[in-house]
Amino acid sequence: MKLVVMIPAYNEEQTIGAVIREIPRDACEKVEVVVIDDGSTDNTYGEALKAGADKIVKFKRNRGLAPAFRAGLETALSMGADIIVNTDADGQYDGMEIPKLIKPILDRNADVVLGSRTKGTIEDMPLDKKAGNYIATLITRELSGCYISDAQTGFRAFTRDMALKLNVLSEYTYVQETLMQIASQGAVIVEVPINFRKRVGGRSRLIGNIYGYAKRAGATILRTYRDYQPLKTFLFIGGCFLLAGLITGANVLVYFFNTGIITGKLPTAVLTVLLLIIGFQSVVMGILADMLKSHKKVQDEILYRIKKLEYDE
CATH class of the missing domain: 3.90.550.10 (Spore Coat Polysaccharide Biosynthesis Protein SpsA; Chain A)
Incomplete structure (x- = not known):
């Protein structure tokens, strides 16, 4: 030893x-x-x-x-x-x-x-x-x-x-x-x-x-x-953006139901759309990254075997 x-x-x-x-x-x-x-x-x-x-x-x-x-x-x-x-x-x-x-x-x-x-x-x-x-x-x-x-x-x-x-x-x-x-x-x-x-x-x-x-x-x-932990990471990021989008979107909806128009909340409506798009894209990125995680495991295993052969030799 x-x-x-x-x-x-x-x-x-x-x-x-x-x-x-x-x-x-x-x-x-x-x-x-x-x-x-x-x-x-x-x-x-x-x-x-x-x-x-x-x-x-x-x-x-x-x-x-x-x-x-x-x-x-x-x-x-x-x-x-x-x-x-x-x-x-x-x-x-x-x-x-x-x-x-x-x-x-x-x-x-x-x-x-x-x-x-x-x-x-x-x-x-x-x-x-x-x-x-x-x-x-x-x-x-x-x-x-x-x-x-x-x-x-x-x-x-x-x-x-x-x-x-x-x-x-x-x-x-x-x-x-x-x-x-x-x-x-x-x-x-x-x-x-x-x-x-x-x-x-x-x-x-x-x-x-x-x-x-x-x-x-x-x-x-x-x-x-x-x-x-790519899925957890991007789900958290995407969840934050989606939640923010839902909050701002709810504000726009309340204003629309009370007035029948959204002109006064147009900037907020645009922000809502952007937040929801970013949130959705983050979730999709998380799913894709999680799929790549399996490839990383295979690469790590290959690298481990290569190093084992090299150093044992």
């Missing part, structure tokens, strides 16, 4: 060495560490090499967390990983808790294990980030139907088979998209409480601005939900 711990890193020269050295090399029969240097401008690469990283993937420029996570998964699979753990390079997640994180997978009780900060202990987290994590978790939980306590955690473990099924398309963050993909596939998700430590070396490189992060992460959540 081989465990590969992947660490996306961007300008983390102060902490990357300690994070690598903290990983217990006896957590599995064989443990290897891969660092994805996301175009760091400091000495992250050198510190990772000095600390004993088994492999380092270096981007020529900063591409973002999602591409780094995607590259980490691909590299870990190519290294023959049976279990893949993702952790952060800033040292906030305790590497000594990796055995606890992978235990449900070793016991064959889970496909994915999440290290929950809210079920464990949080040494330090700014109030705005706490609020953002709570809101993002609530939205992700409701849209995915996956009732977890911490959707934002980056301390995660995956089986090899689950990693092969993940297709990270976002260019910003992977946390919400992967959870919604996992939930749509009916995978078993288990949470374990973890210790979340105080960050060393300033603010997060990913979340420099909580509002900017919320905007981009929110767009990722909505886009992923649209792709995996």
Whole structure:
């Protein structure tokens, strides 16, 4: 059984060495560490090499967390990983808790294990980030139907088979998209409480601005939900337009029955027609998108089989 711990890193020269050295090399029969240097401008690469990283993937420029996570998964699979753990390079997640994180997978009780900060202990987290994590978790939980306590955690473990099924398309963050993909596939998700430590070396490189992060992460959540639940998405949009059209149309009808003319409500009548047309078109788009959903499932299955053949070889 081989465990590969992947660490996306961007300008983390102060902490990357300690994070690598903290990983217990006896957590599995064989443990290897891969660092994805996301175009760091400091000495992250050198510190990772000095600390004993088994492999380092270096981007020529900063591409973002999602591409780094995607590259980490691909590299870990190519290294023959049976279990893949993702952790952060800033040292906030305790590497000594990796055995606890992978235990449900070793016991064959889970496909994915999440290290929950809210079920464990949080040494330090700014109030705005706490609020953002709570809101993002609530939205992700409701849209995915996956009732977890911490959707934002980056301390995660995956089986090899689950990693092969993940297709990270976002260019910003992977946390919400992967959870919604996992939930749509009916995978078993288990949470374990973890210790979340105080960050060393300033603010997060990913979340420099909580509002900017919320905007981009929110767009990722909505886009992923649209792709995996197209009928519900377009029925909701179409329903809103149809309801608005019925309300404005009722106003026109009442005016017509009282006066016998619609001249005074002509703009409202035109608006009603437009709302009803848009609503009807949205419903039709939802039906068509739902038909295409079956093709997406087939494409995902084909991609899974291709990746399985490639990485197993």
